[in-house]
Amino acid sequence: MRSIAEKITTRTAIPNNSTEVGFVNQTTEPVYKMLSIGTSIPGSGLADSLIAQYRDVIAADYAYVFLERNLRLGMAALDKNYTLQQSQREQANQVRQRAQAMLTQLSQEKNLLYQKVGSFRAVSNHLEQLERQLRSSMPQHVMDMLGQQAAYLSQ
Secondary structure (H helix, E strand, C coil): CHHHHHHHHCCCCCCCCCHHHHHHHHCCCCHHHHHHHHCCCCCCCHHHHHHHHHHHHHHHHHHHHHHHHHHHHHHHHHCCCCCCCHHHHHHHHHHHHHHHHHHHHHHHHHHHHHHHHCCHHHHHHHHHHHHHHHHHCCCHHHHHHHHHHHHHHCC
C-alpha cells in the first residue's frame, strides 16, 4: 500500500502487470480510493494514517479472497468425481467438507476483524467523508477545474 501511495503522490504510472495492480484487484476493499484520498494533501501523513488504521482489515480481506478463490477452484475440481472409485469419492467428500469448514472459519475471522473496525460501510463512509472534507476546503477555481474535467470525461 505504501508503494501505491508513493506512486500516486509522485504521479508515477503503475504498469498493468505490476504487483500493485494485482493487490488492488485481489481485494474487495476500496484500497486505491483510500490511498488516492490519503495522498491528495501532500505531506499531511493522511495516507500513512489510513494505512495504519485499515491494514489489518485489508490484509484479512486479501487473504480471504485469495483463499476463497483457490478453495472454490479446488472444490469445483473435486465435483468432477465421475471416474473415482468409492474410496476416492469418500476421500474427496472429506476434503470438500474440510474446505467448506475452512471457508466458514475464514469468513468468521474476517467478520471479527470487520467488527473491530466497524464494518465495510464504516470504511466507505469514512473515505467519503474525507473526500467531502477535502473538496469543501478546495479553492473555488480548483473546484471549477474539477467540474470541467468531470463534464469533459462524461461526454
